[in-house]
Amino acid sequence: MYVINLRYTGALAEIDDALDAHRLFLERQFAAGVFVMAGPKVPREGGIIVASAIERDRLDTILAEDPFAQQKLAHYEVIEFKAMRLAPGLNLPTPREA
Known part of the structure; x- marks a missing residue:
């Protein structure tokens, strides 16, 4: 699994202009x-994404499709970890092959 820490590098006005496209990108990856x-960080200086266990190269390709990345509005720090415990009632999706 991965924690992706986004740090905005663009002005908030630029972030807001790209936000609808970024949300569509997120929806596609949730559906997949x-x-x-x-979700956004508090204060609003970036966001956090948790991704399932996929190949790192595939994740990097996916993140490059984010409008924030394409417009150079965010820096991405990717942290890989092994999920060893999960709260009762939570299920992690299995990513579908592209």
Whole structure:
């Protein structure tokens, strides 16, 4: 699994202009079972995405499709970890092959 820490590098006005496209990108990755959780940081200086266990190269390719990445509005720090415990009642999706 991965935690992706986005740090905005663009002005908030630029972020807001790209936000609808970014949200569509997120929706596609949730539907594909790649992203498990996402949301803005507080204060609003970026966001966090939790991604399922996929190949790192595939994740990098997916992140490059984010409008924030394409417009150079965010820096991405990717942290891989092994999920060893999960709260009762939570299920992690299995990513579908592209």
